[in-house]
Amino acid sequence: MAHALGHDVVFEDFFPSMVEKLGGEGFLKELSNGFRVLMDEEKEVITFESLKKNSELLGLKGNMSDDELMCMLSEGDLDGDGCLNEMEFCVLMVRLSPDLMDISRMWLEETLAKL
Numbered sequence: 604m605a606h607a608l609g610h611d612v613v614f615e616d617f618f619p620s621m622v623e624k625l626g627g628e629g630f631l632k633e634l635s636n637g638f639r640v641l642m643d644e645e646k647e648v649i650t651f652e653s654l655k656k657n658s659e660l661l662g663l664k665g666n667m668s669d670d671e672l673m674c675m676l677s678e679g680d681l682d683g684d685g686c687l688n689e690m691e692f693c694v695l696m697v698r699l700s701p702d703l704m705d706i707s708r709m710w711l712e713e714t715l716a717k718l
Contacts, residue, residue, distance in 0.1 A: 631693070634692070634693045634696055635689065635693075637692075637696070638687075638689045638692045638693070640657055640660055641653060641654055641657045641658065641660075641692070642657075642689075643686075646686070647688075648684075648686040648687060648688050649676070649686055649687040649692060650685070650686045651672060651673060651676055651685075651686075654672050654675070654676060655669065655672055658672065675695075678695060679691050679692060679694065679695030679698075681694065
């Protein structure tokens with residue numbers, strides 16, 4: 604399933620199939636790996652500069668303008684510091700996947716039912 608990001612950028616949503624294949628813990632590990640690919644190694648957060656520089660490693664550079672990268676960064680920046688920490692990145696990635704949001708809701712309901 605394809606979803607829009609920012610203005611006109613569309614990405615293919617592979618997350619639900621990744622969760623199915625890797626399980627919850629494996630998927631979170633992959634998100635963590637993705638965060639490390641995009642982060643500024645000195646600051647240990649994703650900055651605009653690190654996102655712009657490293658996005659080509661994920662095949663995004665040619666498809667996203669500076670404005671679209673800034674939009675992505677600001678959309679995920681929950682604490683308003685201008686960059687993404689690992690938690691903000693993971694939350695953003697899950698929010699960008701409506702199908703994954705449904706799976707996350709299901710996990711939460713199952714966990715709460717066990718309490």
